[in-house]
Amino acid sequence: MVSDLELRKKFQVKEFPRSAKYDPYWVHKHEMGPNVLWLTEALCQRMELKPGMRVLDLGCGTAMSSIFLAKEYGVQVWAIDLWIRASENFGRICDEGVEDTVFPIHAEARQLPFADEFFDAIVSLDSFHYYGTDVHYLEFYLLKFLKRGGEIGMISPASPIEIPSPFPEHLDDTWYWMNSVEWWQNHWERCPGLEVKLAELLPGGWELWVRWHEFLNLFETRNRPGETSELEDLMADQGRYLGFVRMIGHRKEIGP
Numbered sequence: 001m002v003s004d005l006e007l008r009k010k011f012q013v014k015e016f017p018r019s020a021k022y023d024p025y026w027v028h029k030h031e032m033g034p035n036v037l038w039l040t041e042a043l044c045q046r047m048e049l050k051p052g053m054r055v056l057d058l059g060c061g062t063a064m065s066s067i068f069l070a071k072e073y074g075v076q077v078w079a080i081d082l083w084i085r086a087s088e089n090f091g092r093i094c095d096e097g098v099e100d101t102v103f104p105i106h107a108e109a110r111q112l113p114f115a116d117e118f119f120d121a122i123v124s125l126d127s128f129h130y131y132g133t134d135v136h137y138l139e140f141y142l143l144k145f146l147k148r149g150g151e152i153g154m155i156s157p158a159s160p161i162e163i164p165s166p167f168p169e170h171l172d173d174t175w176y177w178m179n180s181v182e183w184w185q186n187h188w189e190r191c192p193g194l195e196v197k198l199a200e201l202l203p204g205g206w207e208l209w210v211r212w213h214e215f216l217n218l219f220e221t222r223n224r225p226g227e228t229s230e231l232e233d234l235m236a237d238q239g240r241y242l243g244f245v246r247m248i249g250h251r252k253e254i255g256p
């Protein structure tokens with residue numbers, strides 16, 4: 001039986017003091033992947049969010065990132081997700097007392113119900129790779145919802161270098177969807193309306209991913225039992241091909 005102290009120690013990371021204040025049991029209960037609070041804080045450390053801004057949280061899952069954004073940065077958040085019902089997220093949002101600033105919407109990322117240039121910022125945590133790899137998506141669709149000069153940022157799993165084909169022995173082909181950091185950089189840089197400000201491997205990303213699994217293993221049950229093999233893959237990989245990309249760009253003042 002693991003102690004509460006041990007669990008909190010694993011959850012608290014010195015690089016992420018804002019996340020450390022949150023309840024690890026709450027995060028565990030609603031998690032859908034590597035700690036979204038760490039990822040959100042890692043992204044926001046490099047973005048320029050100001051109180052009152054309108055922020056789109058794309059693919060927010062259970063809206064923990066949206067709640068975190070509203071509480072920590074005083075922004076208004078439109079929490080969009082496809083797999084999780086808006087009513088479910090609304091319950092969580094009300095429980096956290098941020099129903100005046102976090103607005104849950106059930107929507108497909110390619111059919112967003114917003115006015116052009118509505119958002120001051122767009123964020124996406126562990127989600128952009130599901131819909132954002134299409135060459136037309138950012139350039140001809142998503143960017144129009146961002147005001148000129150506004151920032152878009154995302155963190156998603158990515159490999160430090162392209163995974164060779166055939167795959168290295170320690171990785172099976174379930175990792176087929178991982179693109180490299182360079183791939184993401186080129187993907188965003190081909191968008192003429194966007195100035196890419198940051199495209200990098202998230203420092204310490206592999207370590208965070210491992211730590212996240214060690215945290216999950218402290219609980220008696222796994223939300224998704226099938227994912228236990230992810231830790232084995234991470235350990236065998238040692239960060240050669242598994243990590244995260246952190247991308248931030250500005251919509252240009254002029255142009256498309």
Ligand SMILES: C[S@@+](CC[C@H](N)C(=O)[O-])C[C@H]1O[C@@H](n2cnc3c(N)ncnc32)[C@H](O)[C@@H]1O
Nearest residue numbers: 032036059060061082083108109125126127130
């Ligand atoms: C791995 S989960 C991450 C959820 C959350 N951001 C987190 O990190 O906890 C991926 C999320 O992307 C969302 N998603 C995937 N495809 C989407 C699409 N086409 N439109 C909107 N959301 C999508 C899913 O609904 C899911 O909640």
